[in-house]
Amino acid sequence: MVGIVPKLQKLVVNAYPWPERLKNYMLSDKGPFTIFFWCPWFKWGIVIANIRDMAIPAQNISLPQQTAVTLTGFVWARYATQIYPVSLNLFAVNVFMGLSGLYQLTRK
Numbered sequence: 001m002v003g004i005v006p007k008l009q010k011l012v013v014n015a016y017p018w019p020e021r022l023k024n025y026m027l028s029d030k031g032p033f034t035i036f037f038w039c040p041w042f043k044w045g046i047v048i049a050n051i052r053d054m055a056i057p058a059q060n061i062s063l064p065q066q067t068a069v070t071l072t073g074f075v076w077a078r079y080a081t082q083i084y085p086v087s088l089n090l091f092a093v094n095v096f097m098g099l100s101g102l103y104q105l106t107r108k
Helices: 004-015 020-027 035-055 063-080 088-107
Strands: none
Touching: 004 020, 035 063, 035 088, 063 088
């Protein structure tokens, strides 16, 4: 094991009598000790910010920004279905990102 993450994972998994199902999830390829777990959770921040921007007037919406949000959401939603391990959270956040950007574009 190289690096701090595998050592931390081993320490946490062995420190408590976790239920077997949760222990297996923590040791899996898409568990909380991988980027596949954390990346979608931080990306939800973009979706939340975009939803909050729906309260601003349509003339203040940035066309290039919303185009980028829309295209990024839909392109990465497709990508999320092709990678291993498949992350439904990554797929969902990208679909919502694309849809919220599309809605903002229609407002503009």
